[in-house]
Amino acid sequence: MLKQKTLKDSFSLSGKGLHTGLDLTVTFNPAPDNHGYKIQRIDVEGQPTIDAVADNVTETTRGTVLSKNGVKVSTVEHGMAALYALGIDNCLIQVNGPEFPILDGSAQYYAQEIERVGTEEQNAVKDFYIIKSKIEFRDEKTGSSIIVLPDENFSLNVLVSYDSTIIPNQFATLEDMSKFQDEVAGSRTFVFVREIEPLLQAGLIKGGDLDNAIVIYEREMSQEDFDKLADVMGVPHMDAKQLGYINHKPLVWANECARHKLLDVIGDLALIGKPIKGRIIATRPGHTINNKFARQMRREIRKHEVQAPNYDPNEEPLMDVNRIRELLPHRYPMQLVDKVVETGSNFIVAVKNVTSNEAFFQGHFPQEPVMPGVLQIEAMAQAGGLLVLNSIEEPERWSTYFLRIDDVKFRKKVVPGDTLLFRVELITPIRHGIATMRGFAFVGETVVMEATFTAQITKNK
Incomplete structure (x- = not known):
């Protein structure tokens, strides 16, 4: 799994503000895991910090303005776009005035400085929000719309239309964020x-x-x-x-205006708070609709705080039932994992197909078959055992045993016909044979159960 990134070192850029005309300096600093983007007004008493999220946007007339407790920072979108497109997850930005310097009206100097100082991989996993179905926002008054569709990566198509003979219609596309610096960063407002x-x-x-x-x-x-x-x-x-x-400098591209609108979309969607995997199709975008869409996305993320892993039953499993039996001692009726479909250094995704032939349905309950919660926990723990045992030599000589189970929540009944999808992750590295894990069980996109558990790995006698 991809890890979060921050800057290797700080950098500063200076220039005048587009709207205030003030001489300004903005400094981008490394930040710890899960910090996100935060902006600090170092010229204000107490040096207050504003979370760079869409909920804190208060103005979108000619740029994106973030505010908190009466303290404002404007024209943040170009810097945000460079951070997001170049994969930076955590950054503390300090500015000595009410807006970022406009520089040349593009994001190229931000991107160049990020490339110069370099990035640093962190310990926390990069928390993508994966688009699994179409999400759309329309403004009927302006004819503007933003649609996001499922895609393996983050990509954008932007279409602009003006009542103008110079730029009546233009479009711009960015399929690969690695091309941001060459194809988009230099586009000017x-x-x-x-x-x-x-x-x-x-x-x-x-x-x-x-x-x-x-x-x-x-x-x-x-x-x-x-x-x-x-x-x-x-x-x-x-x-x-x-x-x-x-203008003093000729156009870099014939569709430079559309490319800049694409840049603005990236900068405004950076305020969602999570990187997303999906294709954005923006028609006549602007800061106002960009922010409304970013707020809608934040609501979607809160509703689906924990996302189900992607599962394609047509793909070959990483571990089939035979491999599972090599690692776990469990047999009928207590083998509760059918296959493993994904693993990483600290996580595993496993599947349990719940059928009406399960032995426990004979008594739980004859008239209303429901999978016992304790067996859901057991199945999750078996998935965790596979994660641990698959990483050691001679796994058949070792077993895992519960030490404790915490924070268990059952959210929905599991019944015959359901396919349980477990995602189990190590919370801390394994030390002295003790593993603490956090797991979620899904049916479709719905979380049906979650738990934290600690297990001990012991050698069989």
Whole structure:
């Protein structure tokens, strides 16, 4: 299983804020396992920290703004996108002002610095949320939508559409996050000339210029008004009849605007709090719908806090019944694991097919057959025994015995016809022959039982 990652070392980037125009410095630091993304305002008394999660987003007008107890940090999406796309799970971000510096309007400097300092694998397992069915969010007013479909990895398709002759329709795709730095990170934010004056009147884009944004001039205005706007922006006067892109650096890609929207989607979905495995299809995305979708995903994750492992009955098992009998002493009617379908260094996934012919159904209960809870625990423990015994030499000379069972919960009846799927994980390394494990039993996607248990591994006499 993949492990969580953090930075090997800290790095800092400095520049002006897009909306405040302030000189700002942001520092990205390593963080411990399961820390997630947190942002610390080091210029505020007490240096408060904000969890970088979608629930803390309070504004999405022209960027993503996180707030907690009246303390705000804005324009976080480009830095978040670089962390997420490059596989960083845990990071403490310190900033000396109310927003991240805009830099050149892209995520490339963040990505370059992450590559420069490198990443470090941590002990905790990377906790993916696996998309198993279609999830959709639509905004009927704007025509925007975000759909996520099952996929083996995280990938994105983004389609944008504007009432503009310059960029009427564009799309961008990212199939592999390893290509983020080459194909997406350098895409810059953009603004239409017609939007500049209202944004300035709203007290925004005080730090905007032709070096940190693509400016699109697609509706002709009078030379006088165009000159006034140029004066406000602090740029030379230009021909008001010449429509097109206005920027110092030419477009990196013909669809750079769509690529930047894809970048923003990654940055906003980084605030879900877990990496996901699924394909995102975003139509006319923006920070508002991105955040609404991220919040919906967080609700989905809370409803399915523990996900059932993927199980394909057509695949060959890693251990069949014969191999299981080589490792465990149990025989009919007490062999309660039929096959093992997945293993890792510290976990195992095993299957028990519950049939009406089980001996225990004769008395439990004749009119309403229900699998006894103690036998569910026993089956889970046998799966744990297979995890341990499969890793030692001469396993037939060893046995595992319960020492204690804790935190048992039975959530739903298990009846004939059910397929029990057990996922058992070592909580701590095995020491002095003692193994402590946490297990969940699923029928379909539903948790039916869970328990923590400790076992002793002893040599047979």
